[in-house]
Amino acid sequence: MKTGNKITSLVLVLLLMATLSTSAIAENSATETTAVIFSMAAPIANAEPAITVSSVAGRVGEKVSVDVAIENSPGIKMFQLGLCYDNSKLKFDSYSGNRDLYATGYHIRSDDPLPVNETIYEVQITYTGDLNKSITEAGDMLLCTFVFEIRAGATGEVPLTLGQENSYVIDDLSDCIFAEIKNGKVTVLTGSASANVSGKVKSYKPSNPTTIQLIKGEKVYTTTISGTSGSGQMEQEFTFAGVEPGIYELIITKAVHTKFTVRNVVVGEQDVDLTKDIRSEVQVMTLLCGDISGDGEINQDDINVLWQPANYNRRVTDGVNPNCDLNGDGEVNQDDVNILWQPMNYNKGAVVVQ
Ligand SMILES: [Ca+2]
Numbered sequence: 001m002k003t004g005n006k007i008t009s010l011v012l013v014l015l016l017m018a019t020l021s022t023s024a025i026a027e028n029s030a031t032e033t034t035a036v037i038f039s040m041a042a043p044i045a046n047a048e049p050a051i052t053v054s055s056v057a058g059r060v061g062e063k064v065s066v067d068v069a070i071e072n073s074p075g076i077k078m079f080q081l082g083l084c085y086d087n088s089k090l091k092f093d094s095y096s097g098n099r100d101l102y103a104t105g106y107h108i109r110s111d112d113p114l115p116v117n118e119t120i121y122e123v124q125i126t127y128t129g130d131l132n133k134s135i136t137e138a139g140d141m142l143l144c145t146f147v148f149e150i151r152a153g154a155t156g157e158v159p160l161t162l163g164q165e166n167s168y169v170i171d172d173l174s175d176c177i178f179a180e181i182k183n184g185k186v187t188v189l190t191g192s193a194s195a196n197v198s199g200k201v202k203s204y205k206p207s208n209p210t211t212i213q214l215i216k217g218e219k220v221y222t223t224t225i226s227g228t229s230g231s232g233q234m235e236q237e238f239t240f241a242g243v244e245p246g247i248y249e250l251i252i253t254k255a256v257h258t259k260f261t262v263r264n265v266v267v268g269e270q271d272v273d274l275t276k277d278i279r280s281e282v283q284v285m286t287l288l289c290g291d292i293s294g295d296g297e298i299n300q301d302d303i304n305v306l307w308q309p310a311n312y313n314r315r316v317t318d319g320v321n322p323n324c325d326l327n328g329d330g331e332v333n334q335d336d337v338n339i340l341w342q343p344m345n346y347n348k349g350a351v352v353v354q
């Protein structure tokens, strides 16, 4: 038994040595391979960090948001931004930080804008981070957004420049980084520019009119697609003429359909064709159908109304609740129930596209 043990041990040692030498060879060859790959690879150009100030446009009395961002950031521990502007043309309104920075423990503090000379003012913002919570990820990142109001009498372009003395970024290794500065501007728009806004709505019951509104604060444009003959689901077009530039909310309402809202409809000085919007739900705005009761929801309550003997399997001309005829063919029957029951409609409510 002892001899047997020794032999087993020897075999184990040999096996172990064999394994070790094999892995050593494998490791060597892996290292060599890696080294070859590295030496063959083209040197990677380190993109230099840059701090950019955005260029925006607006009209007298409007507020514009100016983003200050960093490109090719090597990581951030803290930063200060001093943004200079012509105080006779722009009025500093407010600022907001990057929420990602807040989330990792950054704080923001600010002073009122300071005069650099008679007309140029500088607004300074400082972010000081928790030393243990540096933003170590590299890349592009929003640092801060400044909001200015364009003063009466302002015209042309108002430069936005980062003051070299009061702007810096400390990287996550506590080194001050060199960054190229790309300044921005506010272009003051003049004249009575306006644009047309057009789009396409898909809905049932073409005999019912469709109301479409464009809303920006107190500014409301309204247009209507008139009722027309035919039945079933139909695509209809609308156009708003002469809409002033701005960011709007578009709201579509139509009887027996739920409300359809599109946020962030951006109108500049060019016509806006919503059928080419980047959001597929906006290209053809399809209303959900079946809200017979008009409470904003499509559900069992609506089916119950449709199924009432006073309505179901009768003609609209017989004095039934006209809302029960969802497809608009003049009859209240299974076809209407089927529309209501479609998964895209049933148990759904208002639609909001962000
Ligand atoms: Ca309802």
Ligand SMILES: [Ca+2]
Residues within 6 Å of the ligand: 324, 325, 326, 327, 328, 329, 330, 331, 332, 333, 335, 336
């Ligand atoms: Ca019908």
